[in-house]
Structures are given as structure tokens and as C-alpha cells.
Amino acid sequence: MKEKELRERAICAICHKPIGASVCFWVLNIQRHVFNVFALQQQQGLGMMIGGALAQVMGPDEDLTIELSNFTISVCDDCAAFNKPLGLYHLAEEEERKGQNDKNESKGSDKSNSDNGG
Numbered sequence: 012m013k014e015k016e017l018r019e020r021a022i023c024a025i026c027h028k029p030i031g032a033s034v035c036f037w038v039l040n041i042q043r044h045v046f047n048v049f050a051l052q053q054q055q056g057l058g059m060m061i062g063g064a065l066a067q068v069m070g071p072d073e074d075l076t077i078e079l080s081n082f083t084i085s086v087c088d089d090c091a092a093f094n095k096p097l098g099l100y101h102l103a104e105e106e107e108r109k110g111q112n113d114k115n116e117s118k119g120s121d122k123s124n125s126d127n128g129g
């Protein structure tokens with residue numbers, strides 16, 4: 012991991028402390044998916060007609076799930092080791108908020124003046 016990425020990952024998503032307190036830390040990519048029921052039924056129907064293995068090759072090969080959210084978090088070794096609950100919904104909301112803040116900051120930086128700097 013290069014310095015820029017490490018700086019982006021410097022804060023634990025659970026305890027909000029710097030990850031540098033311990034030697035090791037975790038980087039987790041978390042994805043939330045919902046089943047694409049129509050695609051699943053289509054694939055299953057084709058499987059019933061020509062067999063599952065053949066349907067896998069002959070079928071439309073479309074995604075059977077739809078990705079709802081995808082984010083990457085850092086977790087310090089203490090939080091990982093002591094088995095604190097991850098609270099995925101809470102983490103997803105935080106990441107979403109952080110993403111919106113990043114968008115707002117980048118929009119604001121185009122128009123903002125340097126009066127507030129420092």
C-alpha cells in the first residue's frame with residue numbers, strides 16, 4: 012500500500028482511532044447485493060430445460076444479483092481481535108455520508124475562496 016492510500020485508510024471505521032496504534036490492520040471491501048429474482052428464475056428455468064451445467068454455458072450469463080453498495084474500510088487490529096460487532100448498516104451509512112461529503116468538498120473547492128484556509 013502506497014502512502015496516499017495508507018493516509019486514506021488511516022482511521023479505523025469502528026473505533027475512529029488511527030490504525031497505527033497496532034502493527035497490523037485490516038482492509039475490508041464490503042458489498043451489499045440484492046438477488047435479481049427475474050434473472051434467477053430465468054436461469055433456473057433454462058436449467059430445468061437443458062440442465063444446470065449446460066444452462067450455465069448456454070444461458071445469457073447475466074448478473075444474478077444487483078450490487079447496492081460497495082465500500083472499503085480499515086479496521087484496527089484491536090477492533091478485529093476483540094470481535095466488536097461490525098454494524099454493517101451503520102458503516103454503510105457512514106461511508107455513504109463520507110462519499111457525499113467528499114463530493115460536496117470537491118464541488119465546494121472549485122468555487123470556494125481561500126479565506127477559510129488554515
Ligand SMILES: [Zn+2]
Pocket residue numbers: 023024025026027028086087088089090091
Ligand atoms: Zn478500531
